[in-house]
Amino acid sequence: MSGNIDSGGRIHPGDPVVVDRYTPGARANHWVTAICLILLALSGLALFTPSLFFLTGLFGGGQTTRAIHPWIGVVLFLSFSGLFFRFWKLNLWKREDGEWIAHAGDLVAGHEERMPEVGKYNAGQKMVFWGMSLLIIVLIASGLTIWDEYFFAYTTIPTKRIAVLVHAISAVLIISVWIVHVYAAIWVRGTMGAMTKGQVTGGWAWRHHRKWLKDLVTADRQR
Amino acid sequence: MYPPLPNPGTGPSAPKFGEKDLVRRSASTVTPPAQRQTQVAKLIDVSKCIGCKACQSACQEWNDLREEVGTNDGTYNNAHDLTPASLTVMRFTEWDNPETGNLEWLIRKDGCMHCEDPGCLKSCPAPGAIVQYSNGIVDFDHTKCIGCGYCVKGCPFNIPRISKVDNKAYKCTLCSDRVAVGQGPACQKACPTQAIVFGPKDDMKKWADGRIADLKSRGYKTAGLYDPQGVGGTHVMYVLQHADKPEIYAGLPNNPRISPVVELWKGLTKYTGLAVMGAVAAFGFVHHMIAGPNKVSAEDEANASKLAGGKS
Numbered sequence: 001m002s003g004n005i006d007s008g009g010r011i012h013p014g015d016p017v018v019v020d021r022y023t024p025g026a027r028a029n030h031w032v033t034a035i036c037l038i039l040l041a042l043s044g045l046a047l048f049t050p051s052l053f054f055l056t057g058l059f060g061g062g063q064t065t066r067a068i069h070p071w072i073g074v075v076l077f078l079s080f081s082g083l084f085f086r087f088w089k090l091n092l093w094k095r096e097d098g099e100w101i102a103h104a105g106d107l108v109a110g111h112e113e114r115m116p117e118v119g120k121y122n123a124g125q126k127m128v129f130w131g132m133s134l135l136i137i138v139l140i141a142s143g144l145t146i147w148d149e150y151f152f153a154y155t156t157i158p159t160k161r162i163a164v165l166v167h168a169i170s171a172v173l174i175i176s177v178w179i180v181h182v183y184a185a186i187w188v189r190g191t192m193g194a195m196t197k198g199q200v201t202g203g204w205a206w207r208h209h210r211k212w213l214k215d216l217v218t219a220d221r222q223r
Numbered sequence: 224m225y226p227p228l229p230n231p232g233t234g235p236s237a238p239k240f241g242e243k244d245l246v247r248r249s250a251s252t253v254t255p256p257a258q259r260q261t262q263v264a265k266l267i268d269v270s271k272c273i274g275c276k277a278c279q280s281a282c283q284e285w286n287d288l289r290e291e292v293g294t295n296d297g298t299y300n301n302a303h304d305l306t307p308a309s310l311t312v313m314r315f316t317e318w319d320n321p322e323t324g325n326l327e328w329l330i331r332k333d334g335c336m337h338c339e340d341p342g343c344l345k346s347c348p349a350p351g352a353i354v355q356y357s358n359g360i361v362d363f364d365h366t367k368c369i370g371c372g373y374c375v376k377g378c379p380f381n382i383p384r385i386s387k388v389d390n391k392a393y394k395c396t397l398c399s400d401r402v403a404v405g406q407g408p409a410c411q412k413a414c415p416t417q418a419i420v421f422g423p424k425d426d427m428k429k430w431a432d433g434r435i436a437d438l439k440s441r442g443y444k445t446a447g448l449y450d451p452q453g454v455g456g457t458h459v460m461y462v463l464q465h466a467d468k469p470e471i472y473a474g475l476p477n478n479p480r481i482s483p484v485v486e487l488w489k490g491l492t493k494y495t496g497l498a499v500m501g502a503v504a505a506f507g508f509v510h511h512m513i514a515g516p517n518k519v520s521a522e523d524e525a526n527a528s529k530l531a532g533g534k535s
């Protein structure tokens with residue numbers, strides 16, 4: 001197997017060609033993580049700013065919002081860990097990624113043809129992946145530090161002040177990364193299928209992840 | 224002796240302050256009342272305290288709280304710390320005065336200071352869970368508290384405690400319910416030596432001046448009033464024999480202020496945070512409007528077919 005594909009990928013000839021991108025396991029894992037992240041963002045933002053305090057209503061009031069948020073955080077952490085071990089290898093930084101970044105302006109301006117060919121993930125997706133990974137580690141560490149219901153006695157109040165500040169800042173960052181992630185999935189049409197049906201069209205793969213497609217075809221021939 | 228407050232009449236009387244007298248309300252904006260009530264203060268004269276804990280008992284009695292029977296830790300401290308059931312505790316310090324060679328027994332009644340600029344209220348995310356009345360009293364509204372513990376992080380004096388029973392924050396109310404009907408706090412009423420007096424803040428300062436002059440005449444050169452300006456002054460003040468060293472009184476902070484970390488968390492982080500998230504979302508929106516969707520073309524599909532078609 002070449003460095004651009006994992007075991008899940010298969011090509012189904014037809015019109016259009018259809019390519020498997022995510023296994024049912026990976027998709028379930030992704031959606032559990034996504035739901036947790038959204039619930040965390042809603043419950044966290046409710047405490048972040050008074051103008052969004054009404055969001056506590058979604059969780060059955062302030063007390064339950066406060067109580068449930070860290071537990072969802074724990075589920076998110078475990079679930080994201082699953083995604084991390086599934087995806088980390090293909091998210092390792094490659095030579096073409098620097099070049100991709102240098103051409104990011106072309107992508108935004110609609111000249112994707114000027115971009116280098118990339119594997120299963122482009123540099124933008126890789127940055128989302130590593131950004132999320134780092135931020136989730138920071139969020140769980142700072143979150144546990146301010147989870148006073150169970151862990152109050154383990155840290156001092158000055159430490160907790162720093163932790164709550166770090167937690168709030170990293171929450172802002174991860175929500176921003178998440179907006180970029182969701183926007184990219186909407187803007188690049190045909191992407192959603194990867195996480196709903198698990199499949200994309202050959203044309204999508206050709207346009208956005210040509211190296212991945214080529215390697216899949218090669219691997220298919222060798223089978 | 225400071226003239227004791229008269230007992231109230233037995234008939235019902237309207238509370239002297241309420242919702243309309245709020246100057247601050249957590250996670251809310253309030254228009255402060257046009258007329259501010261007389262600022263009140265409790266003055267605790269550490270030099271007069273005999274450590275009898277009548278105030279502690281009176282506090283539990285009035286607030287209907289019972290501390291668990293604890294253990295003796297070798298000091299007179301009991302309870303050992305503030306808890307949801309002990310809103311005030313006496314903190315005993317044996318201090319070796321290097322100048323006189325005397326052992327001084329410093330007994331400080333700890334509890335909420337009722338800051339003019341309360342860090343607890345600044346930190347609280349729940350609208351109305353912490354309020355400040357125009358007479359200076361900072362009070363918690365337990366029906367609105369969500370138990371997040373942010374007030375604990377905001378307070379420069381380490382005062383609020385979260386109950387393990389109902390997950391709500393507890394601290395001294397300055398007996399807002401008693402003050403509302405013209406009474407002083409229960410602790411003040413119970414104190415047998417008038418180490419605690421209560422009244423208008425200006426009067427308390429004047430009363431303190433007399434006490435400080437007396438202490439100075441007895442050789443306590445650095446006697447003074449503790450009314451820390453870093454939190455805008457407090458509505459619980461101390462007369463200290465050694466006002467230049469508040470920290471010897473079981474860690475009473477010298478120059479307390481709301482932690483800059485808390486200020487940053489509750490200030491810049493909120494505005495910048497909302498702006499950043501808003502800007503990222505707006506970028507996506509505008510980009511989509513200008514650039515339109517990034518669609519796969521028929522040519523892309525044809526290329527893919529050609530590439531994959533080589534198979535089979």
Ligand code: HEM
Pocket residue numbers: 037040041043044045047048049065066067068069070071072073074076077136139140141142143144146147148164167168171172174175348371
């Ligand atoms: C990973 C595990 C996480 C843990 C253990 C955790 C824990 C906590 C805790 C204990 C609080 C204080 C309020 C409460 O007790 O509920 C809190 C606040 C908050 N959390 Fe989390 N959290 C985690 C993940 C996240 C994530 C992923 C986000 C963003 C999507 C987030 C956003 C927030 C926000 C915005 C606040 C409010 C901060 C403020 O008031 O300034 N948290 N979190």
Ligand code: SF4
Pocket residue numbers: 249343346347348349352353363367368369370371372373374375383385391392
């Ligand atoms: S614990 Fe209660 S009073 Fe304290 S900050 Fe949270 S909601 Fe406010």
Ligand code: SF4
Pocket residue numbers: 334335336337338341342343344361377378379380381382383394
């Ligand atoms: S001492 Fe602490 S709890 Fe009391 S008013 Fe000041 S900040 Fe709030």
